[in-house]
Amino acid sequence: MLRLILSTLLFSFPALAQPTASVIDGPLSARSFRPESTPQDGVIKSYFESASPLAIEFFEHISLLSNSWLGGRQPGTQGSKLAGEYITWNLERSGLTPAFDTQSSWYQPFLFDVDGTPPIVKKAFVAIEDMALVDGRDFVVLGNSGTGDISAPITFVGYAIEDGENGYSSFDENTDLTGQVALMLRYEPLDAVGVSQWASRRFGTHSNIKDKMKAVIDRGAVGVILVNPPNCRDGRRGLEKNRSSRFGKTNIPIVHFTEDAANIALGSQATIAELQILADAGEISTKTLNQQASLLTEVESTDLQAQNIAGFLQGRGELADEWLVIGSHYDHVGYGYTGTSSPGILHRGADDNASGTSANLILARLFSDYYSITEEESLRSVLFIFFDGEEAGLRGSAHFVKEPTMELDSVNAMINLDMVGSLRNSTISISGTGTAIEFEVFIPEIIEQTTLTASLTPSGTGASDHTNFYAKDIPVLFFFTGMTPEYHTPADQAYTTNPSGGAIVTELTYAFAMRLLKDEKLTFSTNTRGGAGRSSSMPSPVRLGVHPSYSAMIETGILLTGVSEDTSASDAGLQAEDVLLAWNDIELTGGRKLMELLRESSPGDVVEFTVQRGGENIIVDVTLRAP
Ligand SMILES: [Zn+2]
Structure with missing residues (x-):
């Protein structure tokens, strides 16, 4: 069976039958790529009667992955785990080696927040001495707060800037904030009319809230009270409404006070406006107050637990330490946690992206067979990777390039398969065609062996995972069969895909990958402006x-x-x-x-x-x- 399919692939590549190929300039946006559809009666009958074994294999994978048991494969769910079991079971029986934890695990877990979703604040209580403040009126818990219950003396720390302009610092050499609550001004030193002393417009880099938090936490602070400088012209007004996770994460209570609340915190010792003037003039470092703050915060992370999945085939000879990465995201939007106008309804994600996942599983099997029979002396290693969290912003691929399993400069190319299940009129979109100098010759050479029309887009960035590899200066190719009316709707189901088309894309990817495993290493190019791959004459x-x-x-x-x-x-x-x-x-x-x-x-x-x-x-x- 294996051999039969392999020989089908090698010797009767249907797309190779009678070359009528063409290469055309791609659309300006991948989202607008949508070749004509040719609906016909008896479509299922015709698919399966003419389907190659590869098309049937493709359809088996896509049907399983878009099955309702898998719940639309939202990261961190039981359905996602089942998808993982299916993928790893296939990789294992194809004879691949697990890619993670020194070859002991198929999985690379990571946490991510959805669209900057802030944590949920379950408890918020603040008191100065024995006076309780009112949540939402006097203070709010910020999105970077951790959970904690502390009662500690307050120390005013000015702007909490470590190394400002012209030798400015909010700290002495030995400033120790151990066991203190830091009362901190937001932004950076201002002039008499409330404008930054250091930036020509708004604020400079020293106002970075993450750095300021780090400066006091590194000195031992157990809580932070942030307050806006009273005369600030360009800053935000009032309490922070957006519990943004952009401020980073900490594990101590962090609250934002109004000016009035800050004055309560200061007691009779000064007003925040008076202290701001000293901080603006650089005349104050830290000042410990005779006041006690009690901060109680209980914050629940809304992060999702996701996991990339990957296996590899070991290369050989002098190319063994170089890599080809073939990637496809296996996650989808589940019941619409992101990226849909129909939240609450099951999104099966057949074309997006059970299709690319299916093609990738087949490629893993085919290349495993090839590596075991070929007498080729020199072959690159291949990583077959299945990304999680793509729908929430390319999270899995971003995590992988941050913690890769190989040196990234040893990666010859990355192929991304996302939405390859809807081939129509034999027209396929290939993006990234300007990301290696050799692609200009290489791509038409392969396409001309097929009956496909390839619509080429040079850019290496787009709305899928190859973008993160291109960002690391790796040549990328993104295969895509175009937008469908079912895109990101509950109607994206296995029976709306084109299995024979999926098999053709799989075979085409196989042909590309074969070259990328053996040919001379590609030369990365960023010359991707313009209409098509041949735009390189117009830098x-x-x-x-x-x-x-x-x-x-x-x-x-x-x-x-x-x-x-x-x-x-x-x-x-x-x-x-x-x-x-x-x-x-x-x-x-x-x-x-x-x-x-x-x-x-x-x-x-x-x-x-x-x-x-x-x-x-x-x-x-x-x-x-x-x-
Ligand atoms: Zn999608």
């Missing part, structure tokens, strides 16, 4: 070097998932998780606006970006470089 004038998130739920601005090394962006210190809000005075409403502005720029231009980092807005000057 763009500048490159910023940032990787925008395409799935972040933010109203405006561009959330960065990463920054390429040695680029304009890395020179200027832009970081993952920064949100780019404005370019000089122009609001950045999204990636398209950014591209437009970059196209109009010249090397050497300096752009003043307004960047949200750690809950504060800062200005970052970026000198644009040629690509």
Whole structure:
């Protein structure tokens, strides 16, 4: 059986039958790629009568993975665990080696928060001496608070800035806050009219709330009271309403006080406005008060427990230490915890992405067979990886590139299979075709052996997991059979997919992977601007070097998932998780606006970006470089 399917693949590749292939320029956005559909009567009969063994295998996988038992494969659920059991059972019987924990586990667990969902505050009680304050009126518990129950003396710590401009520091060399509650001003030193002394607009990097929290926690603080500087012109007003998880995470109680509540905390010793003036002038370091704060917080994390799954085939010869990564996310949106307009209803996610998962399982089996029979002397190693948490913002692939199982610069290429179950009119979208110099020749060579039309898009970023590999300067190829009316709805079910098409995509991926396992190592390229792979004759004038998130739920601005090394962006210190809000005075409403502005720029231009980092807005000057 195995051999039969293998020989089917090698010798009667249906897509290879009568080459009528063509290569066309891709759509501007993967979301708009939707080839014509040709509905016909008796579709199931025709599928299965003409289906190859590979198509039937594909349909078995996709049917199981989109079965209602699996509950739409939301990370952390029982259904997700069942999907994991099915995937690992297949990898094991195909003879792969587990990729994690020194080859002892198929799983790579990780936690993630959904769209910055804050923790749930179950208990919040604050008192100064014996006076209880009112939750929501006098104080709120912040999203970075931990759980705790403390009663401790209060120490005013100014702005809690370690190393400010011109030698400014809120601390002495030996400042010890052990067993103290730190009463901290938000932002950074202001002038007489409440404007930052250090930033030309709003606030500079020293106002970063994560750094300020770290400074007091490292000195032993057991709780933090944050208060807005009373005369601040550019800051937020009132109590923080958004319990954002952007402020990071701590394991001590962290509360935000109104000005009145802060004055209660200070007792008769001073007002917060008076202390702010001293802190603005740099005339105060810490000041311990004769007041006791009681902070009781019980905070429940809303993080989901997710897990990537992977197995590998060991390479051989001189290429053995280089890798090909074939990835597909196996998670979906479950009962609509994210990414859907129908929450509460089962989303089976057949095309998205039981289809890519099915293709990947078949590829693992086929390559395992190939590696056991071939006499090839030199082959790269292959990782078959199944990402979790993709639907919530490419979380699994982000985690993997942070904690990879190999040196990332030893990865020749990453192939991503996401939504490959709806092939129509033999037209497939391939993105990332501009991410390696060799692709310009290599891709048409393979496509021309098939009857497929390949719609090429050079960009290495998009709304799926390859984006995180491209961000690490790895050539990527993203295979996609186009949008469907069922996308992210409860109607995305196994019977709406095209199993024969799935088999064709699997075979096409096999042909690509074979080259990527044997050919000379690819040359990474970032020249991905323009309409198609052949746009390399028109280089763009500048490159910023940032990787925008395409799935972040933010109203405006561009959330960065990463920054390429040695680029304009890395020179200027832009970081993952920064949100780019404005370019000089122009609001950045999204990636398209950014591209437009970059196209109009010249090397050497300096752009003043307004960047949200750690809950504060800062200005970052970026000198644009040629690509
Ligand atoms: Zn999806």
